[in-house]
Amino acid sequence: MSIFATSTSAFFDRANLDLNSLRSQAEGLQSQISSGQRLTTSSDDPLAASRLRSLQRSDALAAVDTAAANRATSDLNLADSALNQFANYITRIQELATQASTGTLSDSQRASIGSELTQIRKDLVSMANTRDSSGHALFGGDASGDAYDIDSTTGAARYIGGGSAGELSLGEGQTVTRSLTGPEFLSFKDKAGNTTDLMAVVKTLGDALQAGGTAAQTTANASLDTLRNALDSVTTAQTVVGSRLSWIDLTVERQTAMGTARSSEQADVGGTDTSEAVVKLQELSTVLQASQASFAKLSSLSLFSILR
Amino acid sequence: MSSDLLSIGASGVKAAKIALDVTGQNISNASSDGYIRRTAKSTEVASTGYHGTIRDVSLSGVRISGVIRNADAFRQAEVRRTGSDTARASTEVSSLSNIEAAVENANVYTAITGFESSLQKLKEDPTDTSLRASVLEAGRTMTQTFQIAATQLDAVGTGLRFNATDGVTQVNTLAAELARTNLRLSRAADASSDQTALLDQRDKLLNDLSQYADIGTTFASDGTVAVTIGGGSAPTLVAGGTSYAVAMTTVSGTGTVSDGTISFDVGGAPVALSGGSLAGQQQSLIKLGQVHGNLDTLAADIVTTVNDAQKGGVDLDGTTGGDLFSGDKASNFTLTASSGRLIATAATGIGSRDTTNLDALRTALGTTDPAGRMDGILFDISGTVSGHTVTRDALKTISDAAATALSAQSGVDLDTEAVNLVRYQQAFQASGRVMQVASDLFDTLLNIK
Numbered sequence: 136m137s138i139f140a141t142s143t144s145a146f147f148d149r150a151n152l153d154l155n156s157l158r159s160q161a162e163g164l165q166s167q168i169s170s171g172q173r174l175t176t177s178s179d180d181p182l183a184a185s186r187l188r189s190l191q192r193s194d195a196l197a198a199v200d201t202a203a204a205n206r207a208t209s210d211l212n213l214a215d216s217a218l219n220q221f222a223n224y225i226t227r228i229q230e231l232a233t234q235a236s237t238g239t240l241s242d243s244q245r246a247s248i249g250s251e252l253t254q255i256r257k258d259l260v261s262m263a264n265t266r267d268s269s270g271h272a273l274f275g276g277d278a279s280g281d282a283y284d285i286d287s288t289t290g291a292a293r294y295i296g297g298g299s300a301g302e303l304s305l306g307e308g309q310t311v312t313r314s315l316t317g318p319e320f321l322s323f324k325d326k327a328g329n330t331t332d333l334m335a336v337v338k339t340l341g342d343a344l345q346a347g348g349t350a351a352q353t354t355a356n357a358s359l360d361t362l363r364n365a366l367d368s369v370t371t372a373q374t375v376v377g378s379r380l381s382w383i384d385l386t387v388e389r390q391t392a393m394g395t396a397r398s399s400e401q402a403d404v405g406g407t408d409t410s411e412a413v414v415k416l417q418e419l420s421t422v423l424q425a426s427q428a429s430f431a432k433l434s435s436l437s438l439f440s441i442l443r
Numbered sequence: 444m445s446s447d448l449l450s451i452g453a454s455g456v457k458a459a460k461i462a463l464d465v466t467g468q469n470i471s472n473a474s475s476d477g478y479i480r481r482t483a484k485s486t487e488v489a490s491t492g493y494h495g496t497i498r499d500v501s502l503s504g505v506r507i508s509g510v511i512r513n514a515d516a517f518r519q520a521e522v523r524r525t526g527s528d529t530a531r532a533s534t535e536v537s538s539l540s541n542i543e544a545a546v547e548n549a550n551v552y553t554a555i556t557g558f559e560s561s562l563q564k565l566k567e568d569p570t571d572t573s574l575r576a577s578v579l580e581a582g583r584t585m586t587q588t589f590q591i592a593a594t595q596l597d598a599v600g601t602g603l604r605f606n607a608t609d610g611v612t613q614v615n616t617l618a619a620e621l622a623r624t625n626l627r628l629s630r631a632a633d634a635s636s637d638q639t640a641l642l643d644q645r646d647k648l649l650n651d652l653s654q655y656a657d658i659g660t661t662f663a664s665d666g667t668v669a670v671t672i673g674g675g676s677a678p679t680l681v682a683g684g685t686s687y688a689v690a691m692t693t694v695s696g697t698g699t700v701s702d703g704t705i706s707f708d709v710g711g712a713p714v715a716l717s718g719g720s721l722a723g724q725q726q727s728l729i730k731l732g733q734v735h736g737n738l739d740t741l742a743a744d745i746v747t748t749v750n751d752a753q754k755g756g757v758d759l760d761g762t763t764g765g766d767l768f769s770g771d772k773a774s775n776f777t778l779t780a781s782s783g784r785l786i787a788t789a790a791t792g793i794g795s796r797d798t799t800n801l802d803a804l805r806t807a808l809g810t811t812d813p814a815g816r817m818d819g820i821l822f823d824i825s826g827t828v829s830g831h832t833v834t835r836d837a838l839k840t841i842s843d844a845a846a847t848a849l850s851a852q853s854g855v856d857l858d859t860e861a862v863n864l865v866r867y868q869q870a871f872q873a874s875g876r877v878m879q880v881a882s883d884l885f886d887t888l889l890n891i892k
Contacts, residue, residue, distance in 0.1 A: 142854025144474045145847050152843065177825030178543055178832065185822045192556045192814055199563045206567050269568040277789075277796040279570055301796055303567060438861035 150430045157423045164416045167407045174405055187405045190397050197394060200306035204387050207303045209268045210313045211380050217265045217273060218320065218373045221333075224255060224262075225366045228337060232362060235344055235355035242347035245355075249344030256337045260285065260292050263317050263334075274317040277301050282317045283334070292334035294318050305386040307393075311379055320372035326360040333365050447503070448881035454504030455874030458485050461507045462867040466860050473855040477647030480513045480855050481639060512639045518849040519646055520660070523653035525842035527718030530654045532835035534723025538603055539828045542731050545595030546738070546824060552817045554588040557581045559814065562805055565788065566798050570759065575783025582767060583778045589742050593773035596735050600703045600728060604693060607705055607724040611691045614655045614721070618670070618686035621648045625667040626684040642666055656689075657718030673716045678709040689714065704728045730827060737820050739772035741813060746770055748811040749804065752787075756800025759784040761793035764800070 167173055177184035234240065235248050263283045267273040275282035276297030283292045294317050302310040322332045336358060343354035462483040472478040488503040561581035565574045624645050631638040645668060652658055652670070658680065659671040671677040672689065680687055687709050694702045705725055707714040716722035746768045753764030764787025770776035780786070787804075789795035 141856060142480075142850050143857045145850035145854050147474075148850070149847060176540070176543060176828075177547055177821055178540065178828035181822050181825040181829050184825060185818055188552055188818050188821070191553070195556050195560045196563060199560045202564065203567050269571060271568075271570070271796060277798070278792070279794040279796055297795070297797065301798060304563065438858045442861055442865060 146433070150426075150434070154423070154426055154430065157419060157426060161416060161419045161423060164412050164419065168409060168412050168416070171407055172405060173407050183404045187401060190401050190404075193397055194394070197306060197390060197397075200304065201387070201390055203303045204305055204311075204383050204390070206268060207305075207311050207313050208380065208383050210273065211376050211383070213265065213267055213273055214314045215373060215376045215380070217262060218369055218376065220262055221259070221320070221369045222366060222373070224259060225333070225362060225369060228252065228255060228340075229359065229362045229366070232340060232355045232358050235340075236352055236359065238352060240352075242351070245344045245351050246347060249341045249346075249351075252337055252341035252344065256292075256334055256341060259334055259337065263292075263321065267314060272296060273314050274300075274319075274321075276316040291338060292332070294321075294332075305383065306390060309386055311383055311386070315372055315376070320368050323361075323364045323368040325364065326357065331361070336361050336365065448884065449878055451502060451504035452874050452877030452881055454488065454506060455877060456871060458483070458505045458507050459867045459871035459874055463864070463871065465510060466863045466867060469855045470857065470860045470864075473857055473860075477643055477650065478855070479639075479643055479646070479853045481636075482511045482513065483507050484509045484511050509633070510636050510639050512642055513853050514642070514646065515849065515852050516662070518845065518852060519649075521845045522842070522849050523650055523658070523660075524718070525838065525845045526650065527653040527657045529835070529838045529842040530720045531657075531718045531723040531726075532831060532838045534720040535727055536828065536831050536835045538599065538724065538727035539730060539824065539831055541599045541602070542596065542727070542734055543821075543824045543828050545599050546592050546734060547821060549588045549592035549595060551585075551588045551592050551738075552814065552821060554581070554585040555813045555817055558585045559805075559808065562801065562808070565786070566801055566805075568796070569788040569798050569801055570794055570796055572759075572783055575759070575786055577783075578786055579778065579780060579783045582780075585745075586768065586770075586776045586778050589738065589773040589776045592738060593735070596731060596738070597774075600731050600735075603724045603728050603731070604703065604705060607691060607721055607728075610655045610719075610721045610724065611689050611707070614652065614672075614680075615686070615688050617648055617652045617655075618680050618689075621645065621652070621668070621670065621681045622684050622686040624648060625681065628666045629683075631666075638666065653719065655719045656714075656716050656721050672709065673707075673714040675715045676712065678712040678714060680709065702732055704732055730824070734820060734824055735773070737816075737823070739774075741816050741820070742773040742776040743771045744811050744816075745808075745813050746776065748807050752800065752804035752807045754787075755803055756787035756790055757792065757795075758787045759794055761791075763787070 166175065174180055174184055174187070231248050231252060235245050240248075260283050263274055264281045265273045271279055272282040274296065276299055278295070278297035280295075282294065282296040284295050285291070286293055296316055298316070300312050300314040300316050300319075303313050304310050318332070321334065322330055325331045325336070340354060340358045344351050462485070465481050465483045469480055484507065485505050486508040488506050490501045490503065558578070558581040561574075561578045565571075565578050568574060624641055628638065628641050628645065631641055645666065649658070649660060649668065649670070656672050657674065659677055661669045663669070667683060668681070669679065669683070670681040672680040678687070680689070689707055689709050692706050692708070694704045694706065705728055707716060707721065707725075716725060749768055750766045753767055756764050758764050765780070765785060767778065767780045767786065768776065769779045786801075788801040789797040790799040791797075
């Protein structure tokens with residue numbers, strides 16, 4: 136502002152205003168440097184503040200997505216190891232069925248194989264009721280409680296779980312199915328093309344072997360093809376689980392990349408550029424020192440001190 | 444008619460004495476608020492001759508014809524006008540910053556995000572009671588932050604109305620004082636030191652008044668002033684020795700809309716203010732009402748969205764979902780559900796892990812978009828603060844320039860006064876010397892023998 140003449144009080148007022156404004160600017164920079172944040176309130180830069188809010192929101196939601204991915208990973212790993220055991224059992228049943236189909240075995244030998252099969256069937260049912268990481272049936276779909284129970288009259292295993300395994304969201308609209316339902320890998324077609332399930336096949340075989348007679352050998356022979364289908368079904372399910380696990384890996388990788396991008400944007404938008412701020416602070420303090428010195432010099436200039 | 448050297452000298456001494464007094468007064472008031480530099484105006488005393496004495500020398504020295512106030516009416520008016528604008532803008536910035544702090548520091552946005560992410564987390568295992576409890580607690584936190592924001596906004600509103608009431612009292616006091624000053628001015632002698640002091644007082648009162656409201660002034664030849672307040676029809680505030688009281692009315696809210704805006708009138712005639720702190724408070728209260736209204740609508744929409752979505756499913760015990768929240772505005776937004784079991788996540792079934800209804804709730808919340816709207820509210824108020832800060836800074840520069848220009852012209856410069864002090868001291872000494880010469884001349888005449 137141009138000064139044409141000056142009054143004493145105006146001189147002091149102006150010096151006061153100028154020094155104060157320099158000081159408050161320097162203090163603002165100092166607080167930016169010490170807090171690392173460029174914005175103290177939203178009104179410092181409304182647009183950047185709004186962007187920071189949405190980044191923080193994405194961070195909060197991404198943390199939930201990461202937890203969901205971890206949970207899905209552990210559930211699918213549990214499913215994978217359970218499927219491995221199923222495959223092992225089916226291989227064992229195939230061995231037993233092959234033995235039983237041999238004509239040289241006596242009825243009592245077949246009956247003992249049959250009782251082993253009955254035991255294996257119990258194991259299969261309890262394995263089908265395996266729990267997941269949160270204590271629900273791993274293969275029971277979205278129902279709580281067991282996946283399979285034993286019909287008290289017929290003794291057959293029944294699927295009592297929900298229709299589909301739940302989906303977990305992995306963020307950005309991506310989802311993954313957390314597990315499989317029992318029927319998805321335990322039900323398959325038998326030799327004649329009818330739908331059956333592993334527990335029923337094993338029960339039929341075990342019952343027939345224990346009953347003995349010529350039917351025992353025929354049933355054992357017939358079950359070999361069906362058991363091959365059962366093994367196929369389980370190994371297919373393992374492939375599905377494996378591909379889901381690698382999908383989660385991909386998603387987690389993307390989540391990490393997004394998280395890194397977000398934090399770098401947060402630093403860009405809301406962080407203090409320390410070197411710039413320090414240089415600016417240095418500049419301000421130089422100006423402030425010069426202003427103080429010139430004020431001290433000018434204010435001591437008075438005609439009264441010269442006139443005697 | 445003839446001259447008298449002794450009395451000429453005496454008048455010079457007297458005039459120099461008065462000029463020294465004025466200089467001394469200037470020096471001692473160098474930092475007084477509203478003091479305007481005076482100068483003593485000296486006039487020659489000489490009688491013009493008439494026909495018979497036309498060749499006579501008739502000189503009678505000097506006299507102080509008046510004390511001059513070096514006030515520039517135009518610059519004073521500029522200081523009042525720009526000061527009024529700055530006062531309005533400063534009040535707006537500080538009150539809007541309070542509104543911003545009230546909404547921002549309540550952390551409503553963070554709480555909404557917390558509620559949303561707790562719902563997302565619940566999807567991992569909808570039958571887990573601890574996850575359900577965390578949804579309920581996140582919901583409770585959200586309702587509480589809304590209540591805090593509403594309480595804070597109400598407090599800001601109360602503070603603004605209190606300040607406005609105080610401002611109105613000040614305006615009325617100043618107007619009454621101005622009317623009294625007018626009365627005394629109309630009786631004061633022209634160019635007397637009494638009148639200059641009264642004029643200083645008048646200008647200071649006008650300046651103070653302009654900090655509260657924008658005023659219009661009309662000066663009469665005797666120095667009295669008539670003041671109108673506000674724009675438009677501009678009702679009279681002070682006329683001669685009479686002042687008229689300004690009254691403030693608070694608009695009461697209707698229904699769920701909390702209004703609380705204020706209006707002013709002088710004896711029933713509405714006052715449309717565009718400057719001064721009162722205008723700032725009036726404008727800020729309008730913005731406050733708008734922000735408060737947006738917050739209320741958002742709270743009511745969250746209640747409706749969540750409760751409607753609840754009805755579409757069943758809770759953990761298989762019963763149709765009831766209301767989770769209640770309230771129709773931010774201040775009565777509360778959590779009504781007593782247990783996490785009451786969140787309806789499944790479509791049907793007891794203890795089902797089905798998330799159909801939870802997904803529906805999250806989709807409905809996604810459509811209502813509470814986080815986005817809250818961000819909008821925060822952006823609205825912080826953008827307004829930021830814009831007004833720029834305006835305030837610009838207006839402040841203008842009003843500072845006007846004040847400096849006035850002060851440079853009418854304020855006391857100690858260096859000038861030092862020079863004057865020397866000058867009048869020399870004039871005093873010289874006039875004394877004149878008296879000495881007159882006495883010597885007289886003695887010379889007496890000594891003629």
